[in-house]
Amino acid sequence: MRGNEVIGILFAYVHEERVRELTQNRVMASIPFGGRYRLVDFPLSNMVNSGMNKVGVITEENYQSLMDHLGSGKAWNLSRKSEGLYMLPPFGADTRRTDGKIESLASIMRFLQNSHEEYVLLSDCDTVMNIDYRDVFKFHTEKQADITVIYRHGMSPDTDKNVVYTVDPEGVVRDMLIKRGSDADCNYAVGMRLMKRDLLINLVQDCMSRNLSDFDRDLMQRNLGDLRICGYEYTGAAYTITSFSSYFNANMALMDPKVRSSLFIPDHPIYTKVRDEMPARYGLGSSASNSIIADGCIIDGEVENCILFRGVKVKKGAKLKNCVIMQNCVIGENTKLDYVVADKNVTFADNRTMAGYQTYPVYVAKGGQV
Secondary structure (H helix, E strand, O other): OOOOHEEEEEOOOOOHHHHOOOOOOHHHOEEOOOOOOOHHHHHHHHHOOOOOOEEEEOOOOOHHHHHHHHHOOHHHOOOOOOOEEEEOOOOOOOOOOOOOOOHHHHOOOHHHHHHHOOEEEEEEOEEOOOOOHHHHHHHHOOOOOOOEEEEEEEOOOOOOOOEEEEEEEEOEEEEEEOOOOOOOOOOEEEEEEEEEHHHHHHHHHHHHOOOOOHHHHHHHHHHOOOOOOOEOOOOOOOEOOOOHHHHHHHHHHOOHHHHHHHHHHHOOOOOOOOOOOOOOOEOOOOEEEEEEEEOOOOOOOOOOEEEOOOOOEEEOOOOEEOEEOOOOOOOOOOOOEEEEOOOOOOOEEOOOOOOOOOOEEEOOOOOOOO
16 A cells, blocks of 8 residues: 555644644644644645645634645645645535534535545644655555554543554454543554544445444444455554643653654654744843754843743843743733743733643633733
8 A cells, every 4th residue: 555545634723622722713733833833734744745745724714824824735745736735624414513523414415426546644733743654655555454543652641532452463453442631651542543444434324324424433433344345553653632731741841852753753754834934043141051942033032941932022020931922922021921821912911920720721812902
């Protein structure tokens, strides 16, 4: 199996309710991450690096920022005459919102049926990881699997819905549990599945005819005994965004060089929309330590253990510590921030003080005036 035999399908909207602070005006896939990226950059780059040249992005609402970010797909080498990047907005089949992944797939049924690739790779956009899908393709072929799911072993995220697999030594999934809360020492799903396109079409049509809408319970778990479902264990660094706190911690994890080296691999790069801005400028008396500072920033104060996105201005006397400051924010003179996440275009006036805690960072909404 080669990458050009696989269609990529990205669910841009799933699990938005878990980080409602950040998805009030955007989809899950367009949440900013790591100083210059969006969450969609990771699964999309993984697909392109694995040889896939046709990717569809399923959206529902608030997808304007995602469309602006992806554009024609040029940054991912998906702006081409044949195949490339496809935006799949809602209401593709009828005039109502979709209710879960099965209805989303049903709404793009014509896109699936008109495609000629043999396989489909389905992926959520809420996990930050750098995976080579060619290893998954090889595993799927060797195991002669009907469906291959990607999982990690360890402590599962503390969410309202976790998919946990029992995998035998041959890599075959023998049992599948859907449960609430976190479990230690288990095989938990990361929202990625590979199967034949014809099989997916048949399964989705069967579920729709029976009024079944839950992908994991009605499509996967219900057919566990009839299909050969295999599990591919991913052992690299991965961060699933399951809450606002987990988003903050995932950003802070980038301060560790080992994490950065496992997520940003020179031979397997993460692509993003390019903005031609000047390098960050540091004024006299400014200081920056253990921080990721994007281009276009102007630093005249002190920055420690922070992630600053493009175009952030830190004025004289300001002190930032353990913060995630998004694009085009302005930090006033003598303002002190600790454990703060500021969305885009936030302005902090002079002489302000704001502090949260590691397990409860303070969030300032987009365009706020503090």
